[in-house]
Amino acid sequence: MQGAVLLAAQPLRVKLLGSNNSSTGNPSATAGAGNPSLMAAAGPKWAQKTVTLPPHRRGCHLITPKIMKEIGNDLSEFKCGLAHIFLQHTSASLTINENYDSDVRSDTETFLNNIVPEGTSAPWKHTLEGPDDMPAHIKSSMFGCALTVPITNGKFNMGTWQGIWLCEHRDHPTARNIVVTLNGI
Amino acid sequence: MQGAVLLAAQPLRVKLLGSNNSSTGNPSATAGAGNPSLMAAAGPKWAQKTVTLPPHRRGCHLITPKIMKEIGNDLSEFKCGLAHIFLQHTSASLTINENYDSDVRSDTETFLNNIVPEGTSAPWKHTLEGPDDMPAHIKSSMFGCALTVPITNGKFNMGTWQGIWLCEHRDHPTARNIVVTLNGI
Amino acid sequence: MQGAVLLAAQPLRVKLLGSNNSSTGNPSATAGAGNPSLMAAAGPKWAQKTVTLPPHRRGCHLITPKIMKEIGNDLSEFKCGLAHIFLQHTSASLTINENYDSDVRSDTETFLNNIVPEGTSAPWKHTLEGPDDMPAHIKSSMFGCALTVPITNGKFNMGTWQGIWLCEHRDHPTARNIVVTLNGI
Numbered sequence: 001m002q003g004a005v006l007l008a009a010q011p012l013r014v015k016l017l018g019s020n021n022s023s024t025g026n027p028s029a030t031a032g033a034g035n036p037s038l039m040a041a042a043g044p045k046w047a048q049k050t051v052t053l054p055p056h057r058r059g060c061h062l063i064t065p066k067i068m069k070e071i072g073n074d075l076s077e078f079k080c081g082l083a084h085i086f087l088q089h090t091s092a093s094l095t096i097n098e099n100y101d102s103d104v105r106s107d108t109e110t111f112l113n114n115i116v117p118e119g120t121s122a123p124w125k126h127t128l129e130g131p132d133d134m135p136a137h138i139k140s141s142m143f144g145c146a147l148t149v150p151i152t153n154g155k156f157n158m159g160t161w162q163g164i165w166l167c168e169h170r171d172h173p174t175a176r177n178i179v180v181t182l183n184g185i
Numbered sequence: 186m187q188g189a190v191l192l193a194a195q196p197l198r199v200k201l202l203g204s205n206n207s208s209t210g211n212p213s214a215t216a217g218a219g220n221p222s223l224m225a226a227a228g229p230k231w232a233q234k235t236v237t238l239p240p241h242r243r244g245c246h247l248i249t250p251k252i253m254k255e256i257g258n259d260l261s262e263f264k265c266g267l268a269h270i271f272l273q274h275t276s277a278s279l280t281i282n283e284n285y286d287s288d289v290r291s292d293t294e295t296f297l298n299n300i301v302p303e304g305t306s307a308p309w310k311h312t313l314e315g316p317d318d319m320p321a322h323i324k325s326s327m328f329g330c331a332l333t334v335p336i337t338n339g340k341f342n343m344g345t346w347q348g349i350w351l352c353e354h355r356d357h358p359t360a361r362n363i364v365v366t367l368n369g370i
Numbered sequence: 371m372q373g374a375v376l377l378a379a380q381p382l383r384v385k386l387l388g389s390n391n392s393s394t395g396n397p398s399a400t401a402g403a404g405n406p407s408l409m410a411a412a413g414p415k416w417a418q419k420t421v422t423l424p425p426h427r428r429g430c431h432l433i434t435p436k437i438m439k440e441i442g443n444d445l446s447e448f449k450c451g452l453a454h455i456f457l458q459h460t461s462a463s464l465t466i467n468e469n470y471d472s473d474v475r476s477d478t479e480t481f482l483n484n485i486v487p488e489g490t491s492a493p494w495k496h497t498l499e500g501p502d503d504m505p506a507h508i509k510s511s512m513f514g515c516a517l518t519v520p521i522t523n524g525k526f527n528m529g530t531w532q533g534i535w536l537c538e539h540r541d542h543p544t545a546r547n548i549v550v551t552l553n554g555i
Contacts, residue, residue, distance in 0.1 A: 044229050044414050046450045046555050048522060080231045082269055082366055084452055086520050088529030090468045095326040098275045103311035104322050110308055111301065111323050116481065123480055126473035137474050138481050141465040141513055143326055145532070148333060148518060150271050150364045152233060157364050159273030162330070179520045179527050181452055183368070183553070185231050229414050265416045267454055267551055280511040283460045288496035289507050295493055296486065296508050328511055333518060335456050335549045337418060342549050344458030347515070368553070370416050 045081075047074050047182040055173035056166060058132075060097075060105035064163045068156075071180050076154040081184015083156065085147045085164065088177045091136035092168050093143035099163025112139050112169070136169030143167055151184055230266075232259050232367040240358035241351060243317075245282075245290035249348045253341075256365050261339040266369015268341065270332045270349065273362045276321035277353050278328035284348025297324050297354070321354030328352055336369050415451075417444050417552040425543035426536060428502075430467075430475035434533045438526075441550050446524040451554015453526065455517045455534065458547045461506035462538050463513035469533025482509050482539070506539030513537055521554055 051070045053063065067085065068075075075083065087094050098104040116135040117123065124134040147164065150157040166176065236255045238248065252270065253260075260268065272279050283289040301320040302308065309319040332349065335342040351361065421440045423433065437455065438445075445453065457464050468474040486505040487493065494504040517534065520527040536546065 048450050048520065080233050080366070082368065084518055084520060086518075086527070088527075088532060090466070090529070090531055096275070096330050097322055097326050101311055101313075103309075104319065107309045107311050107319050108323055108326065114308070115300065115485065123484070124473075124477045126471055126477050128471075134474065134477050137467055138478055141467050141478065141535075144329065144514065145466050146518055148269055148271075148331055150233065150269060150366045152364070157271070157273075159275070159362065161275055162273060165326075177529065179522070181450070181520045183452065265418050265551070267553065281460070281515050282507055282511050286496055286498075288494075289504065292494045292496050292504050293508055293511065299493070300485065329514065333454055333456075333516055335418065335454060335551045337549070342456070342458075344460070344547065346460055347458065350511075 044185055045078065045183070047071075049074075049180050051178045051180055053166060053176045053178060055175055056168045057173055058168050058171055059109045060095075060165050060167045062099055062102075062105065062163045063166045064099065064156075067164055067178075067180070071182065074182060075151060075156070078151045078154060078182060078184040080153075081151040081182060083149045083151055084179075084181040084183075085149070086179040086181070087145040087166070088179060089145065090140050091133060091170050092166065092176055093140045093145055094147050094178075095143040095165050095167060096147060096149075096158070096162050097165055098161055100161060105165065109167075112142070112167070116142075130171070132169070132171045139167065139169045151182070229370055230263065230368070232256075234259075234365050236363045236365055238351060238361045238363060240360055241353045242358055243353050243356055244294045245280075245350050245352045247284055247287075247290065247348045248351045249284065249341075252349055252363075252365070256367065259367060260336060260341070263336045263339060263367060263369040265338075266336040266367060268334045268336055269364075269366040269368075270334070271364045271366070272330040272351070273364060274330065275325050276318060276355050277351065277361055278325045278330055279332050279363075280328040280350050280352060281332060281334075281343070281347050282350055283346055285346060290350065293352075297327070297352070301327075315356070317354070317356045324352065324354045336367070414555055415448065415553070417441075419444075419550050421548045421550055423536060423546045423548060425545055426538045427543055428538050428541055429479045430465075430535050430537045432469055432472075432475065432533045433536045434469065434526075437534055437548075437550070441552065444552060445521060445526070448521045448524060448552060448554040450523075451521040451552060453519045453521055454549075454551040454553075455519070456549040456551070457515040457536070458549060459515065460510050461503060461540050462536065462546055463510045463515055464517050464548075465513040465535050465537060466517060466519075466528070466532050467535055468531055470531060475535065479537075482512070482537070486512075500541070502539070502541045509537065509539045521552070 049071060051067065053066060085094060097108065116138050118135045119131050126134045234256060236252065238251060270279060282293065301323050303320045304316050311319045419441060421437065423436060455464060467478065486508050488505045489501050496504045
């Protein structure tokens with residue numbers, strides 16, 4: 001991270017959300033189930049960056065490491081917040097799913113191809129950009145082009161098995177731009 | 186809510202978004218269609234909590250009351266903001282849909298089961314965790330694992346018939362964790 | 371925009387997210403791929419407005435111009451932020467997809483109608499409100515009722531070909547309310 005600009009740090013109102021079975025706050029606790037989580041006071045921060053992913057072949061790809069490489073340093077400065085990840089394209093998609101077995105990703109690609117007709121039997125009017133184009137648009141709306149992930153103690157607060165997927169729906173892949181916006185304290 | 190920590194209250198810039206047919210602001214107005222809504226000045230606030238839902242059987246379940254029970258007190262302190270609700274799992278999903286007739290929920294479960302093949306005729310490679318596991322992953326990406334809801338005057342600003350659903354896609358249900366993040370003024 | 375209330379402007383912490391191939395910040399740069407983007411210091415701002423869209427016939431409709439007409443002036447005051455767009459209904463949906471060829475929108479409507487059974491052959495129990503009602507609920511959860519779009523330099527930071535669609539899933543269209551929440555600096 002170059003050129004960090006810290007114009008001012010300032011107090012702001014933060015809340016300790018207690019659990020039902022605890023009556024005392026624990027400043028060092030993580031936001032785990034049933035544990036209170038005290039967020040350190042700091043000025044509200046915004047950060048935004050466009051990340052360009054290299055071309056990926058048609059299918060579903062785990063991109064959590066790539067995203068973390070680009071924003072991990074910035075992320076580490078947020079105690080509590082939200083990360084918004086926005087794909088600027090209409091023929092690919094972002095989703096959160098299993099991060100371990102690559103068969104889950106190829107099975108998901110199989111599902112998408114089975115559910116959205118492609119080729120001569122498909123009913124599409126929009127065919128100028130190739131037989132895979134209209135199916136790609138539909139798949140993009142099915143999974144969506146944006147994700148919002150909670151930030152806790154400098155990290156994405158996802159489940160153990162969750163990862164961020166880029167789903168490329170075109171046959172001839174191209175680089176894809178993602179706008180990442182971080183907001184928090 | 187135990188242990189609220191109010192480090193400082195501070196002014197910040199807020200905006201009155203006027204409607205086309207009104208030229209005066211009304212501080213007590215709700216953000217209804219065509220009505221201007223003036224948000225009270227207060228320091229920006231963040232709150233975050235992990236809520237554990239007990240096991241729910243396979244199918245779609247209305248969980249708005251459960252969420253409100255856990256965060257309602259905190260929510261009431263936000264005049265304007267956003268609530269982010271994040272499910273930390275890849276074989277269940279969150280969606281917003283009808284909150285009245287339970288038939289809508291069971292019909293939606295019927296749809297999901299009809300659209301995603303399961304069992305011996307299914308083409309999945311990922312079958313180690315049971316025949317319902319890969320279909321569960323697919324359904325999770327179809328509906329998604331996260332919701333963002335506007336907050337207005339201390340409440341979720343949803344439509345009259347909208348509710349938050351937890352859709353459990355596994356046959357053997359388990360407890361599910363949800364990270365709720367509130368941000369606003 | 372009537373009645374803007376500027377209670378105070380205040381410094382806050384902002385971050386310059388540098389690219390890998392640049393070591394100097396450029397305050398006037400856009401958040402383009404590989405370019406650093408310095409966000410101007412200003413107080414955090416929240417704005418919220420309910421926009422009522424007139425009835426649209428069943429199908430997919432590009433509504434970016436309508437949204438911009440309602441919030442464009444306010445949007446222009448945000449250097450960096452997020453726009454949340456929330457549809458308060460369970461039988462219509464919002465999605466981001468192609469903004470140019472209307473065939474993409476009609477093909478998407480064709481897909482939705484092919485994938486969700488309607489009429490006498492459909493397995494739905496919830497039929498009191500007409501044969502198009504239960505399919506409308508399902509389509510609403512497939513595409514979702516909410517979008518979050520990054521704001522950069524006073525504008526939606528979407529891709530060249532991206533637009534916001536309202537998908538009306540009922541046969542007899544009605545006016546639809548959308549709650550727009552802007553947050554940023």
